[in-house]
Amino acid sequence: LTDPDAGVTDGGLATVGAHVVIYDNDVSAVVRLAGSIGAALRDARDQAGLRAATVRFGDSSRWPALTADDERSIAAAVADAADGVVVDTTFSFFGANLGSGGGSNALAAEGDEAVIWVVNPDTYVAPNAATELLRALRTPRTAAAEARQIPIEHQKAYDPRTGETSWVCGACVMFRRAAFDAVGGFDARFFPLYCDDVDLSWRLRHAGWSIHQVPRAVVFHDKELGERGPVAWSETAAHSSHLARLWLYHRYDRPDLTARFLDEIDPVVDPVAGAAIAHYRARVAAGDVPDPLPDASRVATFVDGQYAPRRFTYAAP
């Protein structure tokens, strides 16, 4: 196991790389987000001792989603709000869809800041977000700190005293680079779209780190509201989610849950889940499966189809 606190002191977390992976996103929304990141980093400089930051945008789109003018607008939005604390805003076109996890890994490899701040492109971070996340991350043995989402707050439980939780969502989360690198970052091969954050969280905890919900830190995650909660997923999203679930069962040593899932799904009734199962079986037959983690069940939590106990419940979409 990695020594969780090796080489880390409170004063060591004073540089941040803020990373956004885009995929054909609306440019005006990205400009708004860029301004919010700049303002949050400025606040972190004033309130939490941040010394310097770099903001990186990675483009996973098939064709470049940003023109040169777009990039100038985004960089200007960051600079106007950041008041000098951001030393650079960079843009990378990946030339392939690396997924959110793969894109985040690529952006992390571009820098060496002590803190990696992963931010979804469909968010707007509150001015206090970076400040509060940095403060939480400076608690010893803490590898990741996640902001509270609005308008649809995530229902997963956390320790009301410490904020410690089962997993952190990748929409707006800060990682210690030392911990992130030590476990190899996101596993984009098996979790290209969903549960890459669950998997990374559990691997961090498996390595001895703790991860935390920081409810004072706020991030607006742009979700459409339905009658009872989030709107239903698209078929592509549902497919990816089912497949990710099966890989989690595999990696975290829960063959019982795999068997139950395969047994309970009727492909005729639920063809999307049926297609995910077919995909899963083909890759298993080819030996293309994630390596199981030894003694993994001590960090993995499977409760009623969720990856953490819930504080409250949204109705099914």
Added chain:
Amino acid sequence: MTSSDASAGDPIDRVGAQVVEQVVRVISSSARLGSVVAIDAPPQLDAGLRSHGFDTVRTTADDLLGGSTPARPAVDGEITAHVVFGGVDAAVDLLDVLELLAIECDRVAGAGAEPPLVVVAVPNRITLDELIDRLDGGSSRSSVGDRRHLAAAGATADGLTRAARRAGFETAVVADVAVRDTSPPTAVRAMLGELARRTGHDPEVSHLVRSYRRNADDRPGREDRAPGATPFVSVIVRTQGRRSTLVDTLTSLAAQRDDDLEVLLMAHNVSPEELAHVARLAGSFAPTFGDRLRVTEVTGGGRSAPLNRALEIAVGAYVAILDDDDVVTSDWVAAFRRAAERLPRRVVRARCAVQSIERRGGELIDFEPVSGLDTPYPARFDLLDNIRSNRSPPCCSAIPMWLVDSLELRFDDTLQVCEDWKFQLDAARLVGVSDDPAVTSVYRRWIGDGGSAGAAAEQVWIDDHYRVVADLDAEHTIVPPGSLRRIHELYERLEQLETDLRAGGSGQIRSARSLTPGPSIVHCGRTVTRPPVSRESPVITSNCTAFCRWSNRCCRP
């Protein structure tokens, strides 16, 4: 210029004599003794003023504006007042005359003397077309102080006020001449009269007689803003600076896809520390949003005080209200715009979800959701349903600013609660509502302490609920088509229930379909004391049903 020793001239009617009498009264009570420049005035004015010791110097607006006579004619003594008459036959451009008189006032003040009083007497130009224009948003406030309202045929009350304000005068004395009709009005006449009065036009006022003092520093009204500077919506956020949820509210506003908005953050009765906290939060947003966000401190008054102050400074085409615990989706403004484009000039409304939250005492945060989302309010606004109880939390809707201005809509500061319901209902009953089906806001309902429902005593909610109904019921309400049928059905249903009860008690009541579009109100089984709705009606007790959905006061889950 005509002689100051004018003859008695043509006889004037009774109303004309009253106007002259009022003008004389205003000048004699407000102006120092001296000479009065009378512009287009009837000859009878001279004798009236002379009896109070004033000399009269006569001229016409045509001569004045044409430059053939100066605004400061040669007189032996001091000019202490100018009076402008706008008659049916007078070619008066009142705004130009007032601007000329403003220059003269400044000249006098510059010489160290007291500027003269300015008095205006014009026919009250109130027509049905004018009224409908005001009530339909047709003027869109673009006719502000325009010359159409100040033409020879007279002026409207607010048009006169705006013209004076634009010229740099503030109203000193209002001494309008009214011709009261003592016979009982017909229903249509009564309703139009009510509406006219709410738009600042008293239909029984025949002449506007008002005096003005120079005030060059008077703040321009909302109507005088530069074209194109109007945001689509002014969002009023009321805060007392104590809830940690405020950052949620502001962040969700900063994330709007349609960012054509201004945010008026009204810090109400806050300590210096709380005000500093609010200001620091507001100042910490990116400039793209921070430039649209203004913090205003309001001290004193009840829940309505910060809202009414915000209405005075708001410049948007619509006005919406959020509490500092509400959150909205990124298309909250966009949904209002869709509704406004579909049906202009209406109240615009989208749907909201409800989430229960509870106060927490932990170090991490002081509140937490304890439920998922529910959408208990109807998708479409229904006037009768909303008269029964509030089925549309404030975060659901935006009110056209022209209506706020035309009717001088304000939040009732005599109410401790329900002020937002009354404001919205008052607007909706006059112009209707345009609904958008999207769910665009989350109304957070506090369980236990924390919300307004918990802050006010249960009896306050009950009393103010009935107050709202009684206040609005004192005026005519325009109900939409279909309402008579529904009222008819309600009576039928009531008669059937009474028949069933007489026949065999509650166990025999036959189920009938709900006549309300929303979910049925859950009865808690308690009784409440209802205040009398009129002098004649008694205090009665009735089943508690009024507040179960809205305030959650009686039927806690």
